[in-house]
Amino acid sequence: MVSLLLRQLRRILITTLVGGLLGATLVRLAPGFGVDERELDPRLSAASQQAIHAERARDNNIALFYLRYLAGVAHGDFGFSRSLNRPVSELLKERLPLTLGSLAYGVAGGLSFGLTLALLTVWWRAPGADLLPAVLSGLFLAAPAAVIALVFLWLGAPAAGGARWAIALVVFPQVYRYAKNQLMATAQSPHVVAAEAKGLSGWRVLWAHILTPAAPQLAALAGISVSMAFGASIPIEAICDSPGIGQLAWRAALDRDLPLLVTITVLVALMTLGVNSLADIALAAWKPAGAGAE
Amino acid sequence: MNLQRRIAWTVLLAAVAASLAAGWLTHHSYAEQSRDFISAPPSSQFWLGTDELGRDRFARLLYGTRVSLLLAPAAAVLSTLIAALIGGAAGYLGGRWERAVTSGIDLFLSLPWLFLLLAVRALLPLDTSPLTSVAITFALLGCLGWAAPARIIRAGTRTLINSDYLVQAAASGIPRWRMFWRHLLPNLRPILLAQFWISVPLFILSEANLGLLGLGVSEPLPSWGALLRELENYSAVFQNPWMLAPVVLLVVVVSCLQLLLRTEERVPC
Numbered sequence: 001m002v003s004l005l006l007r008q009l010r011r012i013l014i015t016t017l018v019g020g021l022l023g024a025t026l027v028r029l030a031p032g033f034g035v036d037e038r039e040l041d042p043r044l045s046a047a048s049q050q051a052i053h054a055e056r057a058r059d060n061n062i063a064l065f066y067l068r069y070l071a072g073v074a075h076g077d078f079g080f081s082r083s084l085n086r087p088v089s090e091l092l093k094e095r096l097p098l099t100l101g102s103l104a105y106g107v108a109g110g111l112s113f114g115l116t117l118a119l120l121t122v123w124w125r126a127p128g129a130d131l132l133p134a135v136l137s138g139l140f141l142a143a144p145a146a147v148i149a150l151v152f153l154w155l156g157a158p159a160a161g162g163a164r165w166a167i168a169l170v171v172f173p174q175v176y177r178y179a180k181n182q183l184m185a186t187a188q189s190p191h192v193v194a195a196e197a198k199g200l201s202g203w204r205v206l207w208a209h210i211l212t213p214a215a216p217q218l219a220a221l222a223g224i225s226v227s228m229a230f231g232a233s234i235p236i237e238a239i240c241d242s243p244g245i246g247q248l249a250w251r252a253a254l255d256r257d258l259p260l261l262v263t264i265t266v267l268v269a270l271m272t273l274g275v276n277s278l279a280d281i282a283l284a285a286w287k288p289a290g291a292g293a294e
Numbered sequence: 295m296n297l298q299r300r301i302a303w304t305v306l307l308a309a310v311a312a313s314l315a316a317g318w319l320t321h322h323s324y325a326e327q328s329r330d331f332i333s334a335p336p337s338s339q340f341w342l343g344t345d346e347l348g349r350d351r352f353a354r355l356l357y358g359t360r361v362s363l364l365l366a367p368a369a370a371v372l373s374t375l376i377a378a379l380i381g382g383a384a385g386y387l388g389g390r391w392e393r394a395v396t397s398g399i400d401l402f403l404s405l406p407w408l409f410l411l412l413a414v415r416a417l418l419p420l421d422t423s424p425l426t427s428v429a430i431t432f433a434l435l436g437c438l439g440w441a442a443p444a445r446i447i448r449a450g451t452r453t454l455i456n457s458d459y460l461v462q463a464a465a466s467g468i469p470r471w472r473m474f475w476r477h478l479l480p481n482l483r484p485i486l487l488a489q490f491w492i493s494v495p496l497f498i499l500s501e502a503n504l505g506l507l508g509l510g511v512s513e514p515l516p517s518w519g520a521l522l523r524e525l526e527n528y529s530a531v532f533q534n535p536w537m538l539a540p541v542v543l544l545v546v547v548v549s550c551l552q553l554l555l556r557t558e559e560r561v562p563c
Contacts, residue, residue, distance in 0.1 A: 015401050026417055142548035144499045146506040147522065147541055154528040231406035235503045239526070249409060250507055253416040265413045269405045276404075 004284050008277035012270065019269055020073070023262035024066040078263045083255035088263050091248060099237070099244030102160060103229045106167025111225060113168065114175025115218070122183040123206055130180065137173035145170045146235035153239060163233070163242040170232040171225045179218055186214045216283045223279035227272045299557045302550035309547050310363055316356035324349065324357040325514040335534065342536050345524060349514075355539055358516035362498055363547070365432040365517075370493035372436030374443055374486050381444035382482060385451025386474055395448065402441035410438055411500060415509050424515035431510050431517075435497045443489035450485040454478060495551040502544060518544045 044052075072079065078088035117133040140148065148169050152162030186192065187210050195209045233246030241247070245264055252261040312319060322340070328348040336343045342351035384395035402410075411434065418430050454460060455478070463473055498518065504510040505519015506526075513520065521540040524530075531537050 011400070014397070015404055018401055019405070023413075026413065029417075138549050138552060139545065141552055142495070142499075142545045143541075144502040144506065144522070144544070146503045147525070147544075150506075150522075150525055150528070153526075154531065227406050231408040234408045234412060235507055238507055249412055253412045253507075253509060254420070256416050256420065258413075258416060261413050261416055265405060265409045268409050272406060273404045 001281075001284060004281060008280060012273050012277065015273055016266065016270055019266050020070065021066055023266050024069050025062055027258045027262055028062050028065050079259040081252070081257055081260040083252065083257040083260070088260050091260070092245070092263075092267070095244050095248050098160065098242065099233055099246060102163045102167055102237070102242065102244060103226065103233065105164040107171055107222070107225045107229050109164065109168030110171025110229070111175055111222065114172040115179050117172075117176050118179035118183055119206070119211070121180050122187050122210060123202065125187065133176060133180075137176045140169050141173040141177075144235070145232040146239050149236040149239035157240075159240045159242040162240040163236050163244070166236045166240065167229050167232055170236070171229055174228060175221055175225060178221055179214075182214045182217050183210055186210045219282055220279050223276040226275040230268050230272060296557065298553055302553045302557075305546060305550045306554075309359060309543065313356050313360035313363055316353065316360060319356060320350060320353040322350035322353040324354045324516050326350070326353075333530075333534075336536055342539050343534065351536070351539065354516040354521060355543065358518055358521045358540065359543065361428060361511065361515065361517040362501060362519075362544075365428065366435075366494050366497040366501065367490075369432040369436035369439070369497045370490050372433070373439035373493055373497075374490045376437065376440040377443035377447050377489060378479065378482065378486055380440060381447030382451050382474070382479060384444075385448040386455060386470075386478060388452075388455075392448070395444070399441045399445050399448075403445070407438075407500070408503065411435070411504065412509065414438060415504070420509070422512060424512045427510070427512035428515060428517070431501060431504060432497070435500055439493055439497065443493065446489060447482060447485055450482055451478065454481055491551070491555055495548045495555075498544070498548055498551075 069079070076089055078092065080086070081088050081091060084091060114137075117137075121130040121133055145166065149162065149166045152166055155162075157165065192205060192209050195205050200209075230246075233244065234250055235246075236242070237244045237246035238250040245268070249261055249264045251257075252264065320341075326349065328344060328350075330348070331340065331344045332348045333346050334340055334344040334348075340350050340352065342355060344350055345354070380395060381399075384392045414434060415430075418434070419426075422430065460473065460477060463477055468477075501510055501517060502519040502522055505517055506522045508523070510519040511517040518540055522544075524537055525541065
């Protein structure tokens with residue numbers, strides 16, 4: 001367990017460092033980097049203009065630029081947003097809670113709805129029992145996240161509420177399909193057939209012999225769902241006008257505010273990795289217990 | 295071939311055929327503006343009415359379908375090729391190469407797809423000609439969508455490399471590059487084909503999301519994403535429900551692709 005924990009931490013650290021380096025390189029190579037509007041100010045003397053130029057020239061070396069960027073991050077300084085004229089850390093502090101709230105509700109809603117439908121499908125197991133859930137999940141799987149968000153906009157839902165519902169509807173079809181396949185495969189295994197033949201009640205078979213053995217795989221779904229929900233948050237928050245991280249990333253992309261966009265991307269990658277690592281650790285903790293029971 | 299597959303293939307082929315025959319099905323161009331028919335309802339002249347610039351919605355839908363339905367598979371081919379080269383080489387060479395590539399894939403996959411797409415799209419020029427914007431959008435989808443297929447192709451390669459005929463080929467002294475091109479890649483074809491079909495709907499949906507956010511194909515060239523931008527004016531959508539035609543077509547086509555994928559999975563080997 002300790003070695004798994006260390007491995008996950010190492011993975012997160014390496015990803016952050018490499019992702020940060022790639023991000024910093026993107027910022028450094030982006031068109032317009034090193035240009036300062038102040039240099040065009042006619043009131044500035046030649047010496048002042050030269051000083052500004054020299055200040056910018058320090059960032060020409062990518063390695064030094066990255067080291068300075070890392071040092072800044074270590075002190076909580078994520079850089080400065082040129083388009084919004086505010087420190088990135090301030091913007092994140094303002095918007096992150098809203099996105100995390102939407103994601104928490106959206107992922108929880110999508111997981112509950114998808115799992116419930118999958119359980120009902122497995123419980124009935126009659127021909128055509130999965131018709132309605134299959135059509136529903138197929139419909140939402142085929143609709144872009146932005147269009148799902150538009151539907152809530154048309155219905156006049158409040159920004160935050162609409163974003164939560166839209167995220168839930170993006171997450172649910174994937175959860176339903178994966179969970180249904182997983183539970184169906186378990187339901188057809190010999191130990192379940194034997195349990196049913198022995199006359200165990202349907203609920204007991206479902207709970208003890210289908211759901212419990214499939215639980216680790218279903219737990220891993222939570223990690224994947226968070227990553228999916230983060231991706232969907234961009235179009236959903238942009239369309240629903242919900243002032244979260246997704247909307248901030250969209251504005252940063254439109255305004256070509258790369259420092260802001262790169263910081264958000266690395267942060268989101270970190271959070272996704274963190275959740276996936278937690279799911280991996282939970283799975284590892286579960287497995288020995290399961291093995292012991294067998 | 296079961297009924298579901300037949301229906302899905304028929305719908306897809308009909309959509310592709312209609313988009314290719316756009317010039318025959320409508321005599322309007324996607325960019326032609328009729329100033330006398332601004333926001334006109336459907337008529338015999340304009341089957342789906344006109345938009346706020348007086349452009350024929352039906353013509354724009356057909357040409358937009360052509361852009362999305364031809365270029366999403368092109369992007370899928372590009373991403374599958376990149377994945378085949380990277381994943382195939384990693385699985386074939388093994389050792390340090392494989393570990394390095396796997397770490398790269400993990401890094402790539404830890405970034406949510408749309409965030410990555412947005413970050414790289416923002417680096418490239420936004421104010422470009424329509425044709426350049428099409429090329430940028432779909433090339434970007436192709437170049438960034440390789441990581442998930444590469445992981446599966448690497449695993450497939452590792453399985454193949456231990457098969458009897460490849461071990462025998464190696465023992466008979468065939469050069470490594472020849473083994474890779476003549477014996478490994480052709481046998482990876484079913485995996486490559488599956489990855490291609492998985493990527494097509496994903497790229498169609500990603501283009502639609504990018505287009506709706508104003509980061510996709512530039513006006514006046516239509517694509518499904520660009521056509522969806524009109525839907526942001528929700529009061530107009532309620533009064534003119536025919537504006538929903540691009541969404542309906544997109545959902546139907548992507549559903550057919552998903553259906554084909556699912557029925558493909560169920561077909562016993």
